[in-house]
């Protein structure tokens with residue numbers, strides 16, 4: 001059995017965060033574990049409140065996992081504040097964690113800050129250098145490099161700059177562009193454009209969480225990074241195609257569309 005860990009925030013509505021990550025791991029046949037950084041009261045319409053977990057408790061969750069159930073890959077999502085970021089970085093170093101997929105979550109699709117704006121520098125300094133792959137969307141890439149990212153050539157320029165912060169590789173996600181859903185992967189040598197059809201839906205809550213945890217799941221399964229990203233792209237495209245029109249706002253990705261029961 002392969003094991004994967006998500007270090008992220010809880011989404012009470014089940015569409016993003018820890019809940020999306022664990023569903024993604026299960027759908028890949030992986031044993032999932034979690035370190036919760038923050039609890040959000042959230043649904044498809046928005047975030048009602050956020051309560052951060054203490055940095056000591058974040059570290060203790062990491063200790064509990066790394067001293068008993070060492071994961072094959074780790075995904076990091078919402079990290080909320082600078083003290084939590086520093087504690088996660090300490091845990092990753094103390095336990096010599098290698099296969100880290102960092103989704104630099106900043107603002108929810110409904111517009112709430114999930115990372116305190118003053119903590120962006122700590123994320124850059126502490127977590128990016130410990131990551132195998134960083135997966136910003138257009139806005140997050142822009143915040144990281146201090147310049148708007150609006151086109152495929154901007155995405156390539158951003159990927160290069162983020163590599164300079166110490167990341168080993170970068171995927172800049174083009175979910176918020178128009179036209180095909182085109183992401184750019186850069187490994188320091190080559191650029192890859194990873195493209196799928198754009199699905200016409202408003203139900204994209206949790207797409208970034210699902211994509212990054214699918215990359216971690218495929219790394220845990222033993223695939224190389226390019227193959228893991230390709231498989232994660234196929235997975236997120238299916239999860240958006242079959243996304244759920246539930247709730248009154250932006251509905252979530254769907255993880256179990258393969259199972260069909262029909263009365264015949």
Ligand SMILES: Nc1ncnc2c1ncn2[C@@H]1O[C@H](COP(=O)(O)OP(=O)(O)O)[C@@H](O)[C@H]1O
Pocket residue numbers: 136137138173174175176181182183196197198199200201204206207208209211233236237240
């Ligand atoms: N409407 C869509 N159709 C197909 N793929 C999409 C769509 N929206 C986002 N994606 C893909 O989903 C993944 C997550 O991207 P994005 O939505 O930009 O992340 P985030 O949730 O961090 O904003 C990327 O691979 C992106 O290309």
Ligand SMILES: Cc1ncc(COP(=O)(O)O)c(N)n1
Pocket residue numbers: 008009010011016017018040042077078105107108109110114204205206207208209
């Ligand atoms: C706990 C948590 N983590 C991450 C996201 C980002 O997901 P999205 O941008 O799709 O709302 C979220 N809304 N909530």
